[in-house]
Amino acid sequence: xxxxxxxxxxxxxxxxxxxxxxxxxxxxxxxxxxxxxxxxxxxxxxxxxxxxxxxxxxxxxxxxxxxxxxxxxxxxxxxxxxxxxxxxxxxxxxxxxxxxxxxxxxxxxxxxxxxxxxxxxxxxxxxxxxxxxxxxxxxxxxxxxxxxxxxxxxxxxxxxxxxxxxxxxxxxxxxxxxxxxxxxxxxxxxxxxxxxxx
Numbered sequence: 628x629x630x631x632x633x634x635x636x637x638x639x640x641x642x643x644x645x646x647x648x649x650x651x652x653x654x655x656x657x658x659x660x661x662x663x664x665x666x667x668x669x670x671x672x673x674x675x676x677x678x679x680x681x682x683x684x685x686x687x688x689x690x691x692x693x694x695x696x697x698x699x700x701x702x703x704x705x706x707x708x709x710x711x712x713x714x715x716x717x718x719x720x721x722x723x724x725x726x727x728x729x730x731x732x733x734x735x736x737x738x739x740x741x742x743x744x745x746x747x748x749x750x751x752x753x754x755x756x757x758x759x760x761x762x763x764x765x766x767x768x769x770x771x772x773x774x775x776x777x778x779x780x781x782x783x784x785x786x787x788x789x790x791x792x793x794x795x796x797x798x799x800x801x802x803x804x805x806x807x808x809x810x811x812x813x814x815x816x817x818x819x820x821x822x823x824x825x
Contacts, residue, residue: 709773711746713738718797718805729762729785730755732796739770740803740820746770749805749819753794754787761788761795761809765819786817789824 713736715721720733731752739746750764767782769775788795793810800806803820816825 706773708771710771711768713746718800724750725755726750726764728755729753729764730758730794731764732794735797735800735805737800737803737819743820744770744775747819749797749817751795751797751805751807753810757791759791759793759811761791761793761807762786763788763795763805763807763817763819765822784822786822786824788813788815 716736716738718733718735722734722736725731729750729752731750733751735747735749735751737747737749745767746769748766748768750766752762752764754760754762763786765784765786767784769781772781788809790813791811792813795807795809798806798808798814804816804818804825806814806816808814817823818825
């Protein structure tokens with residue numbers, strides 16, 4: 628074992644002290660930097676006057692915005708009239724929904740005929756369970772549901788073609804009668820008011 632001199636002990640203490648001080652300074656700088664970064668992250672470069680002006684502008688904009696939908700209460704009267712109108716009467720493929728058991732090809736939107744209080748949507752297509760079975764679906768709606776008896780306002784009836792020649796496509800509309808063709812080459816006419824193939 629080598630003997631230690633007082634000088635070597637002192638230099639060891641100084642070296643340990645310098646290392647300890649260096650660790651304390653680095654830790655202090657790290658904590659100070661973290662605190663400064665956190666305090667600067669929430670602030671902006673705006674002056675107090677600019678921040679006040681910004682808040683005032685936001686409050687003014689919010690004051691002129693709609694305040695949400697109004698709740699219709701029990702005391703609100705029902706509309707006295709709400710007539711049904713079609714933007715495009717006639718035959719179209721634009722509105723062509725499928726029903727649960729039927730696939731539709733096209734539809735005829737028929738406005739009120741004469742003085743009858745109804746409008747009609749006449750859908751044509753086939754049954755999904757049998758593509759050879761053509762069908763026509765007639766949806767009768769009151770011309771003004773707000774004025775009619777709710778039990779008769781909307782009636783949907785499905786009519787099957789008397790033969791199985793494929794899906795039905797409407798071709799012309801003349802009053803209460805639609806003409807059609809089928810995928811299998813047949814043609815026919817259907818009166819959607821009476822529900823009869825003619």
